[in-house]
Amino acid sequence: MNASPIYWLLSLMHLFVASEAILPRHKVDVLIYNYLQNGTDLTVHCKSKDDDLGVHLLAFRNYYEFKFRPNLFGTTLFYCSMQWDGIMHWFDIYTAERDTCTYCLWNVKPEGPCLVEYKKVTCYSWNTDA
Numbered sequence: 001m002n003a004s005p006i007y008w009l010l011s012l013m014h015l016f017v018a019s020e021a022i023l024p025r026h027k028v029d030v031l032i033y034n035y036l037q038n039g040t041d042l043t044v045h046c047k048s049k050d051d052d053l054g055v056h057l058l059a060f061r062n063y064y065e066f067k068f069r070p071n072l073f074g075t076t077l078f079y080c081s082m083q084w085d086g087i088m089h090w091f092d093i094y095t096a097e098r099d100t101c102t103y104c105l106w107n108v109k110p111e112g113p114c115l116v117e118y119k120k121v122t123c124y125s126w127n128t129d130a
Contacts, residue, residue, distance in 0.1 A: 026102050030094055031065045034058040035107040035114075036084055042108055046080040046093060053078075070096050079127075082108055089126040 034042040039060045046053040046066065056064040070076040078094040091113050094104060105116045114123040 027069050028102055029067050030104045031063050032106045033063045034060055035109050040084050043083040044080055048078045091127055
């Protein structure tokens with residue numbers, strides 16, 4: 001007896017739902033705040049290998065937020081270009097290797113972005129390689 005395509009589709013859906021229950025992936029929330037001086041606007045453009053999140057203009061102390069689920073392989077990477085006053089920098093805003101946060105709050109300063117976690121602030125330099 002041959003199984004119908006509907007049966008196979010339902011079986012695959014059931015398998016997917018079961019695998020999601022067995023291997024739950026936490027959602028990550030990334031917030032990027034403009035902490036530049038003198039009311040300078042910040043233009044942010046974030047991407048991953050699969051997603052282009054678009055260009056966002058942030059006034060001083062405003063933020064841009066995005067959420068995602070890291071992949072099962074531990075290789076999730078989001079990088080952002082950040083531009084102000086005609087200067088462009090870029091930074092890996094989330095890497096599965098480095099980041100353990102589920103609520104990742106970044107303050108962007110001229111010297112580089114700073115990750116603000118509970119009772120801890122870690123500042124980084126801008127990426128320099130092309």
